[in-house]
Amino acid sequence: xxxxxxxxxxxxxxxxKNDIILPPRFTRREYGFMFxxxxxxxxxxxxxGRKELKKFLVEQVPKHAYYSTAYYKHPGIQDMEAKGWLGxxxxxxxxxxxxxxxxGKDYEExxxxxxxxxxxxxxxxxxxxxxxxxxxxxxxxxGGRGYHIYVRREDVFTLGSDERREIVSYITGESLDxxxxxxxxxxxxxxxxxxxxxxxxxPEFGGWYGKLxxxxxxxxxxxxxxxxxxxxDAVVGEFDGILKNKKLSKKLVKxxxxxxxxxTAKIDDLMSTQQSKKLQIFSTDTLRDAFLRYIKEKIRIRGxxxxxxTTDIHRLIRLIGSLHGKxxxxxxxIKLEEFKGFNPLKDAIPEIFKENEIKILSKEKVxxxxxxxxxxxxxxxxxxxxxxxxxxxxxxxxxxARK
Numbered sequence: 001x002x003x004x005x006x007x008x009x010x011x012x013x014x015x016x017k018n019d020i021i022l023p024p025r026f027t028r029r030e031y032g033f034m035f036x037x038x039x040x041x042x043x044x045x046x047x048x049g050r051k052e053l054k055k056f057l058v059e060q061v062p063k064h065a066y067y068s069t070a071y072y073k074h075p076g077i078q079d080m081e082a083k084g085w086l087g088x089x090x091x092x093x094x095x096x097x098x099x100x101x102x103x104g105k106d107y108e109e110x111x112x113x114x115x116x117x118x119x120x121x122x123x124x125x126x127x128x129x130x131x132x133x134x135x136x137x138x139x140x141x142x143g144g145r146g147y148h149i150y151v152r153r154e155d156v157f158t159l160g161s162d163e164r165r166e167i168v169s170y171i172t173g174e175s176l177d178x179x180x181x182x183x184x185x186x187x188x189x190x191x192x193x194x195x196x197x198x199x200x201x202x203p204e205f206g207g208w209y210g211k212l213x214x215x216x217x218x219x220x221x222x223x224x225x226x227x228x229x230x231x232x233d234a235v236v237g238e239f240d241g242i243l244k245n246k247k248l249s250k251k252l253v254k255x256x257x258x259x260x261x262x263x264t265a266k267i268d269d270l271m272s273t274q275q276s277k278k279l280q281i282f283s284t285d286t287l288r289d290a291f292l293r294y295i296k297e298k299i300r301i302r303g304x305x306x307x308x309x310t311t312d313i314h315r316l317i318r319l320i321g322s323l324h325g326k327x328x329x330x331x332x333x334i335k336l337e338e339f340k341g342f343n344p345l346k347d348a349i350p351e352i353f354k355e356n357e358i359k360i361l362s363k364e365k366v367x368x369x370x371x372x373x374x375x376x377x378x379x380x381x382x383x384x385x386x387x388x389x390x391x392x393x394x395x396x397x398x399x400x401a402r403k
Contacts, residue, residue: 003392004036006399008061010389011323014352015057020065020321021333022050024152028071028086032316033062034325043316046076063325066316069150080314087157090164091317092171093309094118095146102145108369110145111344117304118147119340125171125303126151129207134336141344143324143331148317161311168310171303173208178292181212198288211301219298220270227257227267239290242297248290255287328353328389346371349386358388359400366396 023029031053032043043066047053057065068075069091073084094117096102102110122139126132126149138150169175182198189195200216201209227235232253239249256267282288309315318324318331329348349371359382366377370387377383377391380400391397 003399007063007325007328007389007393008036010328010353010385011063011325012058012061014323014350015054015061017352018321018350019050020053020057020319022053023067023320025071028073028075030068030070030072030075030083030316031319032066032068033060034064035060036063036325044076044078057322062322065319065322067319069315069317070313085313088159088313088315090151090153090156090159090167091310091315092121092149092151092168093142093146093306093317094121094149094304095142095144095306097145098306099304106368108345114146115342115344118149120301121171121303121305122149122336122339124211124301129170130167137336139334139336139339140318140320141330141332141334141342141348142318143322143329143348144327161313164311164313165307168305168307171305172307173299173302176208176296176302178212178296179289181209198282212295212299215299215301216270216295219295220267223256224267227253232257239294242294243290245290248286252287252290252294255282256291323350326393328386328393345369353386353389354384356385356402357382358385358402360388360391360397361400362391362397364396366391 027046027048029046030043031045031047032041033045033056034041045056047056068088070088071086073086075083077083094114096110096114099114099117102113105113118139122137126137127134132151132153136151136153138152140148140150142148182200185197185199186194187197200213203210203213203217205213223235223238226238235253235257236246236249239252240246243249243252256270282291309317320331320333322331323329324331328350329344330350332344332348334342334347354371359380360377361380362377366375368375368377368387368390370384370390375383375387377387377397383391388397388399392399
């Protein structure tokens with residue numbers, strides 16, 4: 001109970017001395033809360049103003065605070081249909097749970113990977129492909145293991161779940177059919193012969209057309225390096241790892257790397273990003289399709305987004321400016337121009353938690369980096385308060401005393 005008492009006292013002081021950032025259409029939102037000493041969640045709350053919300057936070061001291069991405073005529077009513085849905089922000093949630101590359105990584109490295117994916121989603125998809133304006137996009141560190149990206153524009157507020165699912169499918173490349181992004185035309189191959197010519201679109205094209213062209217160039221360069229450094233068998237093994245067909249993999253290697261009259265360096269054609277790339281280096285559709293199967297598994301241009309969050313038009317999401325109950329870090333809004341330089345293990349530490357030191361008892365050996373400093377903790381240690389809160393909130397340490 002000392003741990004809970006300590007955390008509640010520090011969260012209460014934070015809420016007493018800091019104001020929450022109110023979301024747009026503040027009074028039309030539903031609010032929900034979880035607590036340190038209660039097993040249930042309170043939701044369907046509505047607030048008429050900042051003072052009323054602040055009073056609730058200081059008196060009740062929630063472990064987690066949420067608000068609805070939707071806005072309603074009557075947000076405080078429990079019956080969802082009676083609330084009178086008016087619209088919802090378009091929200092994307094990127095969390096380490098849904099990004100396989102984070103598995104087994106420490107907290108700092110995990111956050112770097114998730115941030116990189118958030119950057120890709122914002123700049124490659126929302127701003128580039130979908131053409132949203134920077135002023136319509138808001139980026140928020142969740143306080144835990146990821147980021148929330150909001151699109152707030154009138155024409156997206158009333159999108160239904162199906163339309164939002166289509167947006168997620170585009171970003172994640174779900175069921176991506178690469179042949180849709182290949183041009184097929186016919187050209188003469190003699191007086192009576194006609195052959196099909198397969199071409200990728202120029203790399204400067206927008207959307208998946210250009211992305212695929214650039215990605216094939218990148219992957220092909222890697223294949224050539226592998227071929228030159230480790231030989232034909234290494235590339236056969238690379239293909240076979242995905243195609244699960246060694247005979248087909250051997251044919252594919254010969255098809256790509258064997259010289260002929262038309263193209264003395266077939267792989268070089270695929271490596272080019274300066275023009276439309278002809279895929280007629282493949283003598284059969286079977287070999288072309290096998291190569292595209294390999295490409296589909298190797299591409300690294302898909303975006304990440306948690307579909308249930310984006311498609312749920314009644315979703316509760318973390319309240320900006322609140323504290324994350326499992327880390328003590330801020331749910332912090334980040335200006336888009338500052339996002340690339342944002343470091344959550346420095347910039348999301350509440351200033352009020354930098355003022356004191358706390359004596360803790362670590363339950364295990366811990367090594368963690370905060371505010372540019374590495375902390376190696378074992379047994380009883382005196383650490384900055386934000387480190388103590390993080391470890392206690394995650395069940396990795398016990399509170400002993402304030403220094």
